Amino acid sequence: MTLQSLAQILASGLLMGLIYALIAAGLSLIFGLMDVVNFAHGEFLMLAMYATFGIFAATALDPVLATPIVVGAMFVLGAFVYLAVIRYAMRAKANIGMVQVFATFGLGITIRGLAQHFFTPDYRSIQTSWLAGHTLDLAGIFLPVPQLFGAVLSCLSFVALFFVIRRTDFGRALEATREDAGAVALVGIDKNRVFALGWGLGAALVGIAGSVMAIFFYIHPDVGSSFALIAYVTVALGGFGSIFGALAAGLLVGLVEAISATVLSPSMKAIGIYAVYLVVVFMRPRGLFGNL
Amino acid sequence: MLLEVSSITTTYQGLVALDAASIDVAQGEIVVVAGANGAGKSTLLKSIAGMERPRSGMVMFQGERVDGLAAHLVTARGIAFVPENRRLFPRLSVADNLRLGSYLFRREADREAPIERVFALFPRLRERLEQRAETLSGGEQQMLAIARALMTRPKLLMLDEPSQGIAPKLVDEVFEAILATRRSGLTVLLVEQRLSESLEIADRGFILQTGRVILSGRAGELRDNPEVRRAYLGI
Numbered sequence: 001m002t003l004q005s006l007a008q009i010l011a012s013g014l015l016m017g018l019i020y021a022l023i024a025a026g027l028s029l030i031f032g033l034m035d036v037v038n039f040a041h042g043e044f045l046m047l048a049m050y051a052t053f054g055i056f057a058a059t060a061l062d063p064v065l066a067t068p069i070v071v072g073a074m075f076v077l078g079a080f081v082y083l084a085v086i087r088y089a090m091r092a093k094a095n096i097g098m099v100q101v102f103a104t105f106g107l108g109i110t111i112r113g114l115a116q117h118f119f120t121p122d123y124r125s126i127q128t129s130w131l132a133g134h135t136l137d138l139a140g141i142f143l144p145v146p147q148l149f150g151a152v153l154s155c156l157s158f159v160a161l162f163f164v165i166r167r168t169d170f171g172r173a174l175e176a177t178r179e180d181a182g183a184v185a186l187v188g189i190d191k192n193r194v195f196a197l198g199w200g201l202g203a204a205l206v207g208i209a210g211s212v213m214a215i216f217f218y219i220h221p222d223v224g225s226s227f228a229l230i231a232y233v234t235v236a237l238g239g240f241g242s243i244f245g246a247l248a249a250g251l252l253v254g255l256v257e258a259i260s261a262t263v264l265s266p267s268m269k270a271i272g273i274y275a276v277y278l279v280v281v282f283m284r285p286r287g288l289f290g291n292l
Numbered sequence: 293m294l295l296e297v298s299s300i301t302t303t304y305q306g307l308v309a310l311d312a313a314s315i316d317v318a319q320g321e322i323v324v325v326a327g328a329n330g331a332g333k334s335t336l337l338k339s340i341a342g343m344e345r346p347r348s349g350m351v352m353f354q355g356e357r358v359d360g361l362a363a364h365l366v367t368a369r370g371i372a373f374v375p376e377n378r379r380l381f382p383r384l385s386v387a388d389n390l391r392l393g394s395y396l397f398r399r400e401a402d403r404e405a406p407i408e409r410v411f412a413l414f415p416r417l418r419e420r421l422e423q424r425a426e427t428l429s430g431g432e433q434q435m436l437a438i439a440r441a442l443m444t445r446p447k448l449l450m451l452d453e454p455s456q457g458i459a460p461k462l463v464d465e466v467f468e469a470i471l472a473t474r475r476s477g478l479t480v481l482l483v484e485q486r487l488s489e490s491l492e493i494a495d496r497g498f499i500l501q502t503g504r505v506i507l508s509g510r511a512g513e514l515r516d517n518p519e520v521r522r523a524y525l526g527i
Contacts (some may be wrong), residue, residue, distance in 0.1 A: 169395060176381045176392050183379035185342070185363035186372070187444060189395040 001262075008141050009258045015147040017254020018154035022209040023227055024234035024246040025161065026202035032241025033178050033198040036086060036100050040108035041230025044203050044258060046115060048074050048210025049219045053124050056214075062130050063215050064149070070211040071204045072269070078203025079196040081107065086199065087192065108224075115221035124219040132215055150212035157208055158247055164201075174198060178241070233277045239290025252276065293318045293352075293526070295371075295448055298380035300349030300359070302332075302339045309335035312349065317448065322470065322480045324490040324511070326524060327500035333483040334376055337450050337501070340481075341373040342366035354447070368396055372446035376453050378437040382426035386417060389425050389436055393443025402445075409476065410439045412513050413469045431462030438469065442478075449473060450521045455489075467493055487524045493514050499524070 027041045038044075048070050055066040089095065089103035095104050110292050126132070134145035166173035176184050177194040219222065234253050238245025260272025280288060295317040302310040305498040310332045313433045325333050338344040340351055342363035358366050367373070381389055390410070394403035411418045414435040420428060425436060434454055441449055451470070455463045463486075470480055471493050484490040491497060493510045499507040499520065507520065514520050 154372055168449075171390060172384075173395065175388070179381040179383055180379055183375075183381070185367060186365040186375070186379060187392045187440065188364050189392075190362065190364045256385060 004140050007263050010255065011138075011141050011143060012147075013255035013258030014251060014252040015143065015151045015254070016257065017251040018151040019147070019209055019250075020227075020230055020234055020253050021247045021250025022150070022154040022157055023206055024231045024238065024250050025158070025243055026205035027036065027231050028235045028238065028241055028243050028246040029161075029205070030199060030202040031235065032223065032243070033174065034090070034181065036090075036104065037099065037232075038202070039104040039228075040081070040111060040224075041206060041231060042224025043108045043111035043115075044074065044078070044206045044224070045210045045213070045227055046219075046221060046224035047077070047111065048207040049214040049217070049223060050119055050124075050212040051207075052214035053126055053219050056126050056129070063126060063211055064130055067153075067208065067211040071207040074207030074210070075200040078123065079200035081203070082196045082199035083192075087195070095271055112221050114226075119221060119241030121221055125217075126214055126219075129215050144216070146215040148213065149215075150209070153208055153212060157205060158244075161205070161243060170194075170197065233273060235287075237277055237280055237287050242287070242289040245287060245289030252288075293317065294321075294354060296350075296352040297336070297340060298352070300339055300346040300351065302335050302344050302346045304335055304344065309344075309503055310339060310346070313503060313505050314349075315498050315499065315505065315508070317479055317481050319472065321495045322474050322481055322482060322493055324482045324484055324487070324494040324497040326484060326487045326490070326497060327499060330502075331500040332503040333500055334452055335503075337373060337375075337452050337481070337483055340366075340450065341371060343373075343375075358398040367444055367446075370445075370447035371450065372441035372444045372448070372470050373450045374434075374437045374452060374454065376456065379389065380433055380437055380440070383424055384430070384513075385422055386425055386436055387421040389440050390417075390443055390524055393440040394445075394451075396444060403443075403464070406443050406445055410442050413442075413472055414439055414465075421458065429459070429462075431458035431466070434458055434462070434466055435469070442473065446478070446479060448479045450483075450500045452483045453485060454482070455484065455486050463489075487520075488515075 027038055030036060030038050051070045051073060052063050052066050055061050055069060056063060070166030085103055085107055089100050092099035101234060131146045131149055136143045136145055136148060142281060173189050173194050176189065177191055181191045230253060234249045235246055237252065256272045256276050257269045261269035264271065293316045297315045299312045299314050300310055301308065301312055313332065313336060325336060327333050335344055339346045342361050346359055350357060353369060353371060355451055358369055381392065397403045416432060417435060420432065425433065428436060454466050467489060474480055482490055491514055494511045494512055497514045498505050
């Protein structure tokens, strides 16, 4: 293997890793906030991809320009899901963990079923877009422009997320609610509002990923499940609830996937991911950055 | 009256914790609520703070009903509550805990207004600003909890057993701070096991027994009451 092909593998891995990190960030944010694993996270991704496709099909608006619209819509969807479903699941008197699992799992199945009904199981793709098909030649390393765009958006999103959490009132309220949701009322914070905004933010983050991925992935009702599985591994690897753990773990997953696709075979790339996951969980059950 | 609790009944896990209890607190007073464990003292404060829902009865604050309001709205009305276990945000810094106290205010000037007064009451908090709240000693945590409550700029401060689990030297400091906040115009409703000390700083008191108010009066009267002396002061 030449140095150049090694660099190519690492670059491709990092680009995809940043997108994985973006998908995982929303999942980790929601988990950290309220100890709920959103098993409908993959379906959120799928809806964002369909939304991007739908906007393109209806108005020919390029996915790059549709991104803010999709992200805004996903924010509203996330907040709505909390207010309409999760809030009630949290009131369970017994077995609250299972109630939450079934609530989000059921929500995922429902969304997928509705997508199959309304969008049909057909594979869709956005045929012509500004970025599709372009590659950037960086001293012999080829970077596909859509993935590069996704990676840049992912970096910007993490910077913005860091700013929101560390520098804004909402971020401080988010951190306080993570610490003790029952105590925030003592300083006048409405925990339901924080939870709803947290779900909105989590869905918006996966919405960014979805609108970029709509450029270079086939869109179908089941598209979310394989990415959701990677996202669960990423969140567990990074440490449940740690957003920046999700970033580091996303990059690691992207790299391991690219390396095992080359070293083993492309069809075996998932094996590398789960092998690393098992090793990390065996040695550090809380994940790389977990402090549960 | 600043606060009027009329005949509230609150059940807790199926048991009657408060049974038609009534208390009142006038502007500028320090009022102490005492009683044995399980008498309903904490439930009384939680019912006022909106953390427990009374089954019946009324809580009036500044002439408006506050029972039935969500807890964060009660805080916004001007009632600050320091619960028994303090409920700080343990992994956030002291500074962040204080800043969260002023969450309700949008203007920076309103946020910073109480901070100097808080540092004057608890100078040691200023030295601990960047430390995580969980690294403070029990007494310092109690001070931070009171400080955070004061940052909400309340009209009524409710304290549940502020002396519990802290070193005796710091107990005096906490009681001093309660007196000092009253001098600056704040009204205080205090639940305490240490009845003799709290009657020294209080104006009036109520004695709860199994959810009912069995005695009330001026602090001096309660101190001289033979029944109180025997049952609660151990004299």
